[in-house]
Amino acid sequence: MRDLLSIKDLSKEEIISLLDLADDVKKSPAKYANSLTGKSIALLFEKTSTRTRISFEVGMYQLGGQAIYLDWRSTNLQLGALPDEIRCISDYVDLIMARVFEHEQLAIMRDASQVPIINGLSDIYHPCQILSDLMTIREKSGSLDDIRVAFIGDGNNVCNSLVIGCVKLGIPIFVATPKNFQPHEEVIKWIEAQKLCQFLKISDNPSEVVEDANILYTDTWISMGQEAETEERLKIFKPYQINSELLKSAKRNPFIMHCLPAHRGFEITDEVLDSKNSIVFLQAENRLHLQKALMLKILEKQ
Ligand code: CP
Ligand code: NVA
Numbered sequence: 396m397r398d399l400l401s402i403k404d405l406s407k408e409e410i411i412s413l414l415d416l417a418d419d420v421k422k423s424p425a426k427y428a429n430s431l432t433g434k435s436i437a438l439l440f441e442k443t444s445t446r447t448r449i450s451f452e453v454g455m456y457q458l459g460g461q462a463i464y465l466d467w468r469s470t471n472l473q474l475g476a477l478p479d480e481i482r483c484i485s486d487y488v489d490l491i492m493a494r495v496f497e498h499e500q501l502a503i504m505r506d507a508s509q510v511p512i513i514n515g516l517s518d519i520y521h522p523c524q525i526l527s528d529l530m531t532i533r534e535k536s537g538s539l540d541d542i543r544v545a546f547i548g549d550g551n552n553v554c555n556s557l558v559i560g561c562v563k564l565g566i567p568i569f570v571a572t573p574k575n576f577q578p579h580e581e582v583i584k585w586i587e588a589q590k591l592c593q594f595l596k597i598s599d600n601p602s603e604v605v606e607d608a609n610i611l612y613t614d615t616w617i618s619m620g621q622e623a624e625t626e627e628r629l630k631i632f633k634p635y636q637i638n639s640e641l642l643k644s645a646k647r648n649p650f651i652m653h654c655l656p657a658h659r660g661f662e663i664t665d666e667v668l669d670s671k672n673s674i675v676f677l678q679a680e681n682r683l684h685l686q687k688a689l690m691l692k693i694l695e696k697q
Contacts, residue, residue, distance in 0.1 A: 398512045399689065400501050401520045402559045403585060409692075410563060414530045416697055417681070417688035424457060427687065430696045432459035436490040438515070441467040442619045444494060446655065447515045447523065450682040451492055451690075458687055463488065478507035485509040489694060496620050511693050516552060518620065519579050524654045525556040527685035529564065531678045532610055535650055544568040545608035545649070547601045548635050548662050549628075550578040553614040553654050558582055562594040569596045569604040573631050601635055602644040611649040613637050613662045629661070638664040650674045 398404065405413070420427055436455050438448060448464060455462040465484075467473060472480050477500060484491060485508040493504060498517035505512045514522055533539050544561050546554050550572045558578050561568040570578060577583075577597055586595055598604055605611060616632040617625050637651065651663075651673040659665050668675065691697040 397693065398505050399522055399693070400498075400505065400512065400514045400517075402522045402525060402556055402563060404522075405563070407563055407565075410526065410529065410560070413526060413685070413688055413692055414533060416691065417527070417530050417685040418534070420687045420691070421681070421684040427458055427691065429459040430691055431455065431694060434458075434460035434490070434690075434694060435488040436460065436462045436492060436690065437465055437484050437488045438462055439465045439467065439470075439472065439484075439491065439493040439495075440515075441493075441495045442516070444515070446679050446682050447492075447494060450686045451515070454683050454687040455690060458690065460489075460690075477503050481507040482509070490690060513689065513693070518618075519552055519581065520556045520559075521552045521654070522556050522560075523682070523686060523689065524553060525560040526689070527681040528557070528612075528652060528654070528678055529560055530685050531652070531674060531681045532650075534681070535674055535677070536609070539564055539566060542566045542610060543608050543647070544610040544612060545571070545604040546612045547571045547604060547637055547641075548613045548632060549616050549618070550576050551614060551618050553612075555579050555582045557612060558595060559585070562586055562589070562591040565594060567594050567596075569598065569608065571598050571601045571604040571635065573635065574599055576631070601637075601641055605641060605645045605649070607647060608645065608649045609647040610652060611637060611642075611645065612652040614654055615656070615658055616662050617658075632662070636662060636664065637667050639666055642667065648672065652678055655679055 452462040481504045492513040492515045494515040495517050498519040501514050555578050616628050653675045
């Protein structure tokens with residue numbers, strides 16, 4: 396494993412091995428305390444973050460290494476040519492994680508960098524989130540057999556990565572989005588090329604997708620960078636809220652997932668987010684363990 400721009404970069408075996416390592420890191424953190432002594436990671440952010448920043452920063456510290464937070468606006472990433480700046484950063488550190496607006500920027504970084512690039516969220520993908528979510532699903536369900544995932548809302552970066560992660564592992568996923576907000580065309584084409592279409596169904600009817608799901612996932616209707624579309628999106632997505640009424644169609648008492656930050660009262664109601672089936676805070680916690688496992692794997696310390 397070198398760069399992680401999308402879950403497409405990983406084989407099924409690499410994903411499972413990463414989840415196994417993340418479980419062990421969670422169970423026995425002391426075992427890994429000095430695994431990355433002397434190593435550094437640069438964390439570049441073009442957008443805000445709570446979980447991604449802290450899980451990488453604390454994760455690297457707990458492994459014995461150092462993390463450097465770099466806000467795009469207070470570095471010369473905003474002045475210099477991206478390849479030049481990345482080339483220099485990569486001469487100082489062992490890993491770079493970047494959160495960007497345009498996914499293409501990550502490919503530019505990968506080509507310019509001397510060290511691996513990890514996608515910490517782009518407009519199309521959020522692989523770190525979904526890898527830790529797969530860990531959470533397995534932890535709560537005991538295995539990844541007999542899992543049926545439903546995603547309701549915007550076919551955004553989180554949805555795209557969830558779809559890829561699920562179909563790679565042979566987990567059926569049923570997505571409900573408004574007609575013009577389906578998963579990215581690149582994802583659909585990739586699934587067709589991989590001959591994995593049997594694992595993905597798309598609908599515009601939330602009740603239909605909830606029925607057989609034992610995992611029910613949603614995310615914001617307005618991703619970072621889409622704020623100008625807020626008014627229009629709130630109208631379009633209103634029927635796609637996860638609430639108690641919708642859950643009446645669910646036959647398998649699904650776990651509720653959300654990558655956070657949540658917009659309570661919009662994509663999900665308080666009563667569902669705070670219900671006993673909600674595993675959103677476990678998802679957030681597991682970002683730490685998974686990020687540690689990811690850094691260990693990429694730096695070939697495990
Ligand atoms: N879920 C997630 O990536 O959270 P942050 O945007 O706070 O990092
Ligand atoms: N889809 C959201 C995810 C935030 C973690 C966004 O891109 O803003």
